[in-house]
Amino acid sequence: MIVIKAKYIIQDNAHYIENGAVAIEGNKIRKVGTFDEVKVPADNATIIDLKNTALLPGLINTHAHLDLTSLKNRIAPTNNFTHWVFQLVGAKARWKADDYAASIKEGIALCIESGTTTVADITHSGHSFPILEKSPLRKVVYKEIIGLNPAYAQKIISKASLDLSDISTTDSYNIGISPHAPYSVSKELYKAASRLAKEKNLLVCTHIAETQDEIEFLAKGTGNLPVLLQKLKAIPDGWQPPERKPIQYLYEAGVLNEKMLLIHCNYLTEEEMSMIRSSGASVAFCPKSHHFFGHKNHPLSKLLEEGINVGLGTDSLASNDTLDILEEMKFLYAHYSLPPEVIFSIATKNGAKALGMETNIGQIREGFEADMCGIRLTNNSTGNVYEQILDTPSKNIFTMVAGAVCYNAND
Numbered sequence: 001m002i003v004i005k006a007k008y009i010i011q012d013n014a015h016y017i018e019n020g021a022v023a024i025e026g027n028k029i030r031k032v033g034t035f036d037e038v039k040v041p042a043d044n045a046t047i048i049d050l051k052n053t054a055l056l057p058g059l060i061n062t063h064a065h066l067d068l069t070s071l072k073n074r075i076a077p078t079n080n081f082t083h084w085v086f087q088l089v090g091a092k093a094r095w096k097a098d099d100y101a102a103s104i105k106e107g108i109a110l111c112i113e114s115g116t117t118t119v120a121d122i123t124h125s126g127h128s129f130p131i132l133e134k135s136p137l138r139k140v141v142y143k144e145i146i147g148l149n150p151a152y153a154q155k156i157i158s159k160a161s162l163d164l165s166d167i168s169t170t171d172s173y174n175i176g177i178s179p180h181a182p183y184s185v186s187k188e189l190y191k192a193a194s195r196l197a198k199e200k201n202l203l204v205c206t207h208i209a210e211t212q213d214e215i216e217f218l219a220k221g222t223g224n225l226p227v228l229l230q231k232l233k234a235i236p237d238g239w240q241p242p243e244r245k246p247i248q249y250l251y252e253a254g255v256l257n258e259k260m261l262l263i264h265c266n267y268l269t270e271e272e273m274s275m276i277r278s279s280g281a282s283v284a285f286c287p288k289s290h291h292f293f294g295h296k297n298h299p300l301s302k303l304l305e306e307g308i309n310v311g312l313g314t315d316s317l318a319s320n321d322t323l324d325i326l327e328e329m330k331f332l333y334a335h336y337s338l339p340p341e342v343i344f345s346i347a348t349k350n351g352a353k354a355l356g357m358e359t360n361i362g363q364i365r366e367g368f369e370a371d372m373c374g375i376r377l378t379n380n381s382t383g384n385v386y387e388q389i390l391d392t393p394s395k396n397i398f399t400m401v402a403g404a405v406c407y408n409a410n411d
């Protein structure tokens with residue numbers, strides 16, 4: 001048994017215990033209470049005293065591309081999305097398997113060090129599967145698929161199905177499929193991915209409503225995206241714009257449901273928001289990546305008011321300078337007028353729900369998986385404990401996934 005003591009045990013957005021302790025047996029949380037309430041057996045118990053630290057449910061990153069980690073500071077910030085894609089394609093043009101592997105491993109280390117215990121990672125090349133499988137993180141790895149030509153939809157799905165069929169999932173390793181985005185995926189391919197997901201019980205995520213370029217392309221077939229797609233030879237002959245908004249496109253394909261994770265959702269109409277709400281789909285919002293591209297006014301508060309589940313993501317280091325979810329939380333606190341308790345939920349419980357794991361992770365509760373992180377508070381922190389976590393110098397010092405200590409900088 002391991003018993004962790006901390007100044008605060010923050011169970012969720014509404015419950016915390018001062019001078020608390022958590023007892024862990026195997027991969028599960030067995031007891032949560034004050035240190036006196038959590039009776040420590042005389043023998044065979046390891047006690048970890050995190051002192052001036054808030055112990056939180058492990059942070060959940062609902063959107064990452066860990067294979068792009070080594071591109072940190074190599075892609076210039078731009079509000080021209082297609083210009084960004086060209087930079088990205090150029091930067092990794094000569095990458096081999098070893099380059100991907102090094103980048104993914106660096107990403108895993110950064111996640112663990114910063115208190116992330118669960119990551120939802122998208123891989124196009126497939127390199128993430130074996131590497132993340134061996135990592136101590138809890139993860140969902142999504143196979144990315146692309147294809148705007150409906151004639152190839154079935155072929156693409158058969159190949160993806162074959163790629164995924166070798167993978168054995170576990171409690172801490174789940175897989176999914178990610179049709180890339182509506183400007184690169186036909187309705188037929190979205191439908192086929194959704195059918196495969198049902199058949200194999202896969203999670204699904206897609207980039208959606210990310211840029212004004214995407215909206216223009218779907219509405220009229222014009223703008224910057226056709227130029228990009230022509231260059232990449234990704235636009236089929238005779239392609240016609242669907243004349244739909246991004247979420248309508250998914251709705252009409254019949255793929256909006258509670259297993260769908262919608263990445264970005266930067267630009268939505270009222271009608272699209274109500275489609276998301278009634279479908280039960282979740283949203284992954286990436287605040288710092290959103291800022292990198294110069295987008296304005298993410299409808300985060302409106303989504304939350306509507307009762308839509310929103311989790312937090314970092315996106316990749318090709319459009320962010322950090323994979324640290326605590327940094328994203330602090331960024332939200334500084335730039336969006338949300339109470340710290342709400343930001344706490346977005347990074348924990350909401351993220352768990354977005355990945356279909358809300359009955360196992362996202363809270364410090366008896367019977368839940370022992371996924372936790374310890375945020376060292378500053379001595380002069382003021383405000384309630386949720387505000388103290390978001391104090392600028394606070395920092396993760398301890399990461400545990402499934403009862404195993406993965407990182408400990410406690411002194």
Ligand SMILES: [Zn+2]
Nearest residue numbers: 065207263315
């Ligand atoms: Zn992405």
